[in-house]
Amino acid sequence: MSAPTLGRVHWDSLFDDLEGQLAAEWEAERAARDAESERLRIARLDLRARLRHLCAANIEATLHLVDGAHLPVGLRSLGVDWLAAVSRVPQGARVPSSMLLIPMTSVLGLTLDHGSMLGSLADDTNGGATTLRERMTLGFALRDLARRRLPVQLRLLVGDDLHGTIDRAAADHLDLAEHDSGATRRADAVRGFRIVPYAALAAIRVQGAPTL
Template sequence: MRWDGLFADLEAQLAHGRWQDTETEAAELTRGERASIVLADRLRGAIGAPLTVMLEDGQRLQLTVSTVGSSWIGGSDRSGSLVLNLDAVAAIDSPLSVTTPESSPGRRHLGIGSLYRSLSRARAGVLVSGRDGRVLGEGTIDRVGLDHLDLAVHPRDEQRRGRNVRGLRVIPYGAIHLVRSAHTSSV
């Protein structure tokens, strides 16, 4: 009868070993799945939520996320609407615990150029800030290339009219970290 106890003990050890193998495999699969998550998907899970974002220049923005592209975040803060280049983000003070992959293949590949083209079509007055926090220009986006945009320089709270335009500035996307909407003034 002593053999029965030995066999039961061996069976228990085998079952425990299989469970450990299953746990190890599950942990490895979880790590592999996490390794494929991109920041944009985590930010998409925060749509509608307030975030604190630290930019490369040390500036901290408190914004509410409204849309997320493959390389940019759209949202608003106390000053109005804005678009952030994800490359300019140094840190985000939020756990970003929900992951929401983009379900549309077409939208998944919309880069920041598509957003700039939309702003250009809308003739929206904008303020463009560079990576060091300096203002690169304010006015209206006239043309959008593959890796740069042309900004008609004028006060962003004025219409783009010939008399208001002070020049044309070509700005590479890589130099831009933030684009803000025009302030609306109440008279």
């Protein structure tokens, strides 16, 4: 091989090496920028955005409530200040599933699989746009139950559960006609009336998993 040829090969090799180093540096800088951008995005991420993903995917989870309850559920809907979920019933059990309305103030946390947890971190391509349902307050949802005359079980933060039918739902409390579980609101079945503040509720259970 002649001297000029050797020189050309040398320079080609050198430039190839420099190009490789430059490409590696650019890639490292891009990866660093992407990582920093992701850290900033996660830092701004709120719980509502993650719950929106989990509810949209009907993720199964265990809800931990402030009264000490651990409820296995399938997440369904998100409101202004509440979650809607369907109770998970063991396979073969002769117990009907039920819908649960959970005030956000009674939720201590959720247990779910790692894949679902990571999935809830995904970027919201809709820019956090809320659905009409997400604008519904707990009182609005309870007024719908009252309108449909659906029997409910009220799980309280303190004290025994209450069974009955919601007669009306106001801004921060409801009126409950108390009757036995499984009964309908007939005059001869009602044994009393109670005013219950929303702040006293850990969960509202409705048999049969109706939709909101």
